[in-house]
Amino acid sequence: MGTRFLRYFFEPRSLVVVGPVAGDDATAITIIRNLVEAGFTGRMDAVALEPAALPEGIVSHAFFDQLPETPDLAIVCAPIDAVESILTQLGEHGIRAAMVFSGPPREDDPECYPRLLKAALQAGVRVLGPECRGLAVPARRFNATYATTALEHGRVAYLGQSGMLGSAMIDWAAGRGLGLSHLVTLGESIDVRLPDLIDYLNNHQGSARALIIHVEYIFDAMHFMTALREASRRRLVLAIKSGRTAQTETASMVATPGIEHRDRVFDAALARAGVVRVSDSDELFEALEVLSRPRARPRGPRLAILSNGLGPAMLALDRLFEQGGKVAEFSDTTRRLLGAEGLDHSLPGRNPIDLGSDATPQRFVRALELLAGDEGVDAVLLIHAPTRMAPSVELAEAVIEFWRHTSVTLFTSWMGLATARPARDACHRVGLATHVSPEKAVRAFMLNIEYQRVQSLLHQTPPALAFDTSEMVRQRCHELIDDAHRRGRDRLTHEETAMALRAYGIATAPALYVQSAEEGRRRFYELEHPVALKAVHRSNCLPFRADRRPDRPAPDLLQDLDTPEAVTEGIRVLKERVEAAMPGEGIYSYCMQPMQRGKQSLQLAVGITRDAVFGPVIVFGLGGYRADVMSDRCIALPPLNMNLAHHLIDSSHAATLIREHSPEPERDFERLAILLTRLSQMCTDLPELRGLEINPLLLNREQLLAVDFALDLGEPAHHAIMPYPEELREQVVLANGWPVTLRPVRGEDADLIREFHTHLSEQSIRYRYFHHKATLSERELAELTQLNYDRQMAFLAEYHAPQGEKYMLGISRVWNDPDNIRTEFAIIIRDDLQGVGLGQRLMKKLIDYCRSVGTLEMVGEVRADNRGMRRLVEKLGFRVRLIPEEQMLELSLRLNEPRSDWQRHRLENLRD
Structure with a gap:
């Protein structure tokens, strides 16, 4: 549904609370009191509420047509059976947003919520709820909840599908002194969905530094993933989800073939979106506290542990190994100095470092100095048990002083309570990470490692393939599929599947x-x-058959x-x-x-399965069908590039076996990654492919060989992440006779764009970026090449010289808003190619694309002295407006006509 009219939920200038008509009005009165106590400054009216129960100044009316003005927002607390009629009346009176606290429906009325959605659509009303438990924006003095605790303003936004968990969140936040920028509970929302709210916060509410989402189910995987990926590029995003086990999943979803529990698909989706998932509410606050500190971000996974006793250090070491962490290995210099200065008692030269029970603050600080200078150490965990030689507070002050003058990433754990609490308080005041136990400190370190991992996955843009699939390959596979359909089959035969695999370069057994x-x-x-x-x-x-028994022939x-x-x-x-x-x-x-014997082969299993929500999923793990093997299966959302494929392999137990037994593990990892990217390309090229299982896939010194396999077909799949749009590739000839390929940008183009940028003149760079930019940073290159293709598009002009060299000639791009109303464009071409029609080709490519996806208007800004660009856009039909005080030109081009009054309002710059 997009962000249409969502402003009225977050910034209402006036509102009406609709009462129960007859019966208990406690919910409505509680909400009104919370609004009054929060200091809501807009006009507030009531309908169908007992006047005597209302605070002074609030008038209760019998009917909507008695309201003195049309409010922005309606808060509905009537019985669920009355809501359909109320939504119709809201639409008739021009009220465009409604929070519905009513519900749940009667058990004998399963069509209640579909009826409400139909009524809302017909009335033109956006609905948050039913079973919504409120929305609050403390900075605007708006608290439409029935929480018992006032909300403090902060920089953390909470969006949750569970109403009561949202109510608990308010109390938790108050108890921990955590301020909130926004709090929204959706309940069983029939209209406004979680991705809509994330989009709105991304584009209209910039005050949130971190975002917490609670998820129970997802309706539109692509919208969810796109909104999340955009959010996590801008701020920390944490997710908590119920239904982590098959027994607690409330949504009635079919199982995902080949995967033990479909919750793992959700894990893979969050990781791909750059989001950290936490398992419980305590961990949620811990993660928020830890990941909000920039100084607590280690540069890598290698942890050094420093303590005044071996026992506490070993507790930390055990937890580090349990969570897959890495122990830092000290340099020869560090080991020599630790020994020479008597700083390592129990395990000389090894990690963890035991300073001994008589360690003084000076010895702690000296050990920290040595570790801070060791290139093999990414972070240090200091664990302290209180002693007379090193009182907690005295040591904390010395450690803080050291930390203030170094760049080392430091975690601390002050064990105990009476003397440890002041030490922890001192660390808290200056922003030094501190934890009550060694295990919690290790967990904090690993949360940072997990955040770095998922952020790296976020920045891996999916290409089509490590190689380009030819049209002949796609056509041959479609012929196999069409033939199967003509014969009444919903799967390929073993022979046909082998032909499809070989077409994609995957070797099959003779x-x-x-x-x-x-x-x-x-x-x-x-x-x-x-x-x-x-x-x-x-x-x-049939792939992923459930009847296979490893204990029976x-x-x-x-x-x-x-x-x-x-x-x-x-x-x-x-x-x-x-x-x-x-x-x-x-x-x-x-x-x-x-x-296939006698070649010391490792049996693997790879494939493609389809999840009911997230669509195609890539599967990788050990071969076979035992329960322990199935539990090792690792998954990833396509599209995959080589880096993402390597991440998938590394997460499996198979990677450990390959490292231990292969004479050339890196070669094997490369071969497997190539195979996985080819499976990913099959997902894109063959949308009817429902499942593909290769089991076993034999890996040995000589080859990677698919021995047994099965492939079945279904309705065309919907991807959670839009794959590379190969169909937009086009061949053109410039006025100078050069044949040029216009194609969408992909992740592998970073080096091409970097090289292109070095050949641009300073003037061209200023025209594009409005200031000189001699080089592009890695982050800038990521933003230019790693696209959400459903909202962003960039076309690159590429020339293949007769000698085989490849040159980038220019690039144009657009950024669409979440509602596809407006798109902003930018373009830059090589200086020596201005005047050969390349700029017009790239702009027309953008315009045709945006028209085809229904965008209403294209806008842009260029410097007033950029005469060439002005001539081009005027030739293409843009409207040009000069902003004299800024010496800029505002450009706009109508692409499609609005289809609703709201779209027309948005084009007139209203913020609804």
Whole structure:
């Protein structure tokens, strides 16, 4: 639904509270009192409330047409059965936003909420709720909740689907002294969704430095992911989700084939969006506190532990290993100085460092100085148990003084209570990370590592592939799919799947597919033997079958057949077995493959599955079907590039086995990453692909070989992250005769853009960025190349010289607002190519694209002295307006006509 009319929820100038008509009005009265106590400055009226119960100055009216003015917001506390009529009346009286506290519906009325949504759409009213538990913006003195605690203004926004968890959040925040910039509880919201609110905060409410979201279910995965990815580029985002186990998931979702529990898909989605997920409310506040401190961000995962006793240090070390952390290895210089100065008692030269029970503050500080100078240390955890030689407060003061004059990332844990509390308070006052136990300090360190990991995933933009898929490949696979559909099949046969895999460069085991025992006997010697023989039928062409049992031999498979006669007999046996076990199933063919033994292969499993919410998902892990193997399966959302593929591999137990046993692990990781990106490309090219399982995939010194596989089909998939739009590639010829490719930008173009920038004149750079920018930083390059294609687009002009070199000639880009009303453009081309029609080509490419996706208006700003750009935009039909005081030109071009009054208002610069 977008951000339409959401301003009225966050910045109402006037409101009306709609009462229960008859019955208990406690909720409405509580909300009114909270609004009054918060100091709401707008006009407040009531409808259908008992006048005697209202605070002074608030008038209760019997009907909406008695209101003295049209309020911005209605707060509805009537019984749920009355809400449909109330929404209709709100629309008739021009009220465009309603918070509905009513609900839940009666058990015998399952269509209640769909009816309310229909009524809201017909009335033109945005609805937050039913079962909403309130919204608050403390900076605006707006508290429309029935919380018992006043909200303090802060820099943290909370958006949650659970109403009561939101109410608890208010009390938790007050108890911890945490201020909130916004608090919204959606309840069972039929209209305003979580992504709508995130979009609104991203674009209209910049005061939130951190965002907490509570999620129970998701309706639109792409909108959710796009909004989250934009939010986490700007601020810290933490997520807490209920339903982490199959027993507690309340949404009735079908299981995701091949994955033990679909909550892991949600984990993968959050990680890809750059969001840290926390498991409980205590960890939520801990993460918020830890990750809000820039000085607590380590430069890497290597932790040094320093303590005045080995016991506390080992507690920290155990927790570090449990959570997958890394222990820093000290340099030779650090080890030598630690030993020479008597600073390591228990484990000389090793991590953790035990300073001894007689350690003084001076010894602590000296050890910190040595660790701060060691390039192999990314962060230090100081653990202190109180002693007479080093009282907690005295040591804390010495450590703080050291910390103020160094750049080292330092975590502290002051154990105990009576003397430890003042030490922790001293650290809190100056912003030094401190924790009550070594284990909590390690958790804080690992939260930072997790945040760095997910932020790195956020900045990996998905390309099409490490190589470009040819149209011939896509066409061949579509022919296989079309043929299967014509034959009434919803899956490919084993042979057809092998053909599709090979088309994408994935090697499959040599195989022959025969139709009879006679053909099998005759062709036996065409393969190395002994052979495995498999009856290919409908059931075993289904990926991620739930009936596979590792403790039982497969009824449709025979192994080690070493003569033609054995194959003849095997086909007879398999035919009887299949007919007995699956009457009427029918056998497509018999697959003969050489036995794959004697090559010290690791069995892996890879594939594509489809989640009910997030769409296609890439699966990777060890091969087989045992429960422990299934639990190791790691997943990622496509599209993948090589870096994302490597992240997926590294997260699995298979990566550990490869490092331990492979003579060339880096080569193997590269081969696997290439294969995963090719599977990712299949997701993009073949939207009908519902599932693909390769199990086993054999990895050995010689090859990466798909042995068994299955592929099934379904309705075209909707991706959670829009893949690279290959279909927008276009070939053009410039006026100078150069053939040029216009294509969307992708993540791999960072080096190309960096090189292009070095050849631009200072004037061209100033025209584009409005100031001189000699080089582009890594962050700027990421912003230029890592796009959410559903809201951003950039077209790059690329010339392939006859000698094989590749040159970037220019680039144009647009940024769409969340409601697709306006898009802002920018363009820059190489200085020596101005006047050959390249600028016009790139601008027309942008304009055609934006028109095709329904954008209403394109806008931009250029310097008034940029005459070439002014001539170009005037030729393209832009309206040009000079801003004399800034010497800038405002440019605008109408692309499509508005389809509603609200869109027309937005084009007239209203902020609704």
